[in-house]
Amino acid sequence: MPGREDLPSTLRRSPDKAQRTWEKTHDSAVETYGEGERSHRTAFAAVKHQFEKVGDHWEPKGRKGPSDSQAAGGGPERRAPTAGGVDANASKGHLMSVARRLDVPGRSSMTKPELVRAIEKANDRATRKARGD
Numbered sequence: 001m002p003g004r005e006d007l008p009s010t011l012r013r014s015p016d017k018a019q020r021t022w023e024k025t026h027d028s029a030v031e032t033y034g035e036g037e038r039s040h041r042t043a044f045a046a047v048k049h050q051f052e053k054v055g056d057h058w059e060p061k062g063r064k065g066p067s068d069s070q071a072a073g074g075g076p077e078r079r080a081p082t083a084g085g086v087d088a089n090a091s092k093g094h095l096m097s098v099a100r101r102l103d104v105p106g107r108s109s110m111t112k113p114e115l116v117r118a119i120e121k122a123n124d125r126a127t128r129k130a131r132g133d
Contacts, residue, residue, distance in 0.1 A: 010127055014058040018051045053085025053123050054098055056130035061087055084120040
């Protein structure tokens with residue numbers, strides 16, 4: 001199965017359900033669009049509907065649905081910035097909880113958009129560390 005071979009490292013450290021979601025969506029997208037970036041974007045979009053990135057892996061979200069404004073609008077012609085797997089549509093309380101788990105400094109005085117950016121940066125650091133970069 002091609003999806004298993006292309007599985008990103010963050011998903012390899014994630015629950016089986018997240019891996020299966022990525023693999024099935026990726027393989028279907030390859031049949032439709034061919035191998036490449038579009039198939040990977042499509043697979044990640046499916047994962048982001050049910051999971052959020054926390055540190056160097058993906059965890060189930062409390063609710064299914066789009067995780068940021070790009071995912072809510074969708075479509076290849078609309079390119080808005082994404083939140084990099086952070087569930088930007090989650091409550092501020094949830095984001096504070098994630099920031100606490102990731103030991104984000106200064107989190108108690110941050111606004112919701114600042115928390116999203118700080119969590120995204122903490123996730124990137126954790127992923128780089130897990131990969132040995």
